[in-house]
Amino acid sequence: MSYQTSSFLVSCVGAYAGCGNGTGGFVCIHNDKTVVIDELDCTGLYQDNDTVYRFVRALNKVVGYNKEGIKYTIRLQEVKDGHDLIIKDNRIICVSTGTNEIHWYDCLGNLVKKWKADGEGDAWHLNSISISDGELYVSAFGEFKEHRGWTNNRSKEKGFVLNLESGKKVLENLSSPHHPKYINGNLLVCNSLVDSLIVKSSSGKVNKICLNGFTRGIAYDNNYLYVGESQNRKMQEKSHSSIAIIELKTLQVIDRIKVPFSEIYEIILIDSEFAKKIVEETEKYVLSKSDLTYFRNQLIVESRKAEKLRKHLEIMKKKQTYNLAIKTKNKIKKILKT
Secondary structure, eight states: OOGGGOEEEEEEOOOBTTBSOSOOEEEEEETTEEEEEEOOOOOOEEEETTEEEEEETTTTEEEEEETTEEEEEEEOTTOSSEEEEEEETTEEEEEEGGGTEEEEEOTTOOEEEEEEOSSSSSSSOOOOEEEETTEEEEEESOOOSSTTTTTTTTTTTTEEEEETTTOOEEEEEESSEEEEEEETTEEEEEEGGGTEEEEEOTTSOEEEEEOSSEEEEEEEOSSEEEEEEEOOTTOSSOOOEEEEEEETTTTEEEEEEEESSSOEEEEEEEOHHHHHHHHHOGGGGSOOHHHHHHHHHHHHHHHHHHHHHHHHHHHHHHHHHHHHHHHHHHHHHHHHHO
16 A cells, blocks of 8 residues: 555644643545544544544543544543543553543543552653553653653653553653554654654664654554654744654655644544545534533633743743842942952
8 A cells, every 4th residue: 555545543732731832633634635623632542443532632532433423422530631542451541641640441431440650740741552462551751750840851861661561661761752652573652852763673773763843643554654743832833743654664754744733643544435434524523512612611721821821930030030130239249348
């Protein structure tokens, strides 16, 4: 199969808890057509048989889609800043990044189990989760103790991929990693902060593929890797992100596909019949008006939080400048007296 004939679903993150930009959204790419299904901030995507599950962070909901439209929705009450999700043994496993936990839910949304890392709040920034040979793997920014201790580039070379069953770190010295996946015996992980993809072979050899942006989201077929490249959140002008097409044999980038949001979270391949249904009958895949109203209200709240934080930082900056000026003035006085 040529990548030109591949069809994708892409989840895109937006503003959340004072981070990110815009609304985020859900995108289908099929036969050179790009369709925005909705503009809801979302993260994890996982395909189980004929159903694609999506974590809509804006609503704290898992939504299931098949060729007939929306099949399933459920709100996960205990999850905070949900990132990735997978389905295993009839359980929804979701990463609750904001509480430094991984949660297991039954199909009715009842919390049946959880695993918690050390530290307060979003200390480790647990994010992406995957399965290989029945075992769970999760990526984290580092073993920090305090909430968001990984900010200001402190996560550089502190990140790792953890085997949850054994407690063993299978890859370390990463910088804000996402999406660890075993593909043909090789461990791949987005080394996001340094705009690259790491490929660790079964023999232990490590290759680095440099890409054009914050790497997040990996899909693959027999011939190609598809890796998300997001814009830097600090850029003033926002336009689009992209999917890098990497040839598996050579690990060379051969093309890119534009995505109409600035940040990608995850990418999955779907069959052409499913994609055609989404493109031709998009309205069947759009959430209810009540959900959209809830999201708009949440977006207003998040915007107010972000504005409040911005004003607080400005005040702190002015105070720091004022305090520095007073200290300098006092030093000058002491010098003049001597």
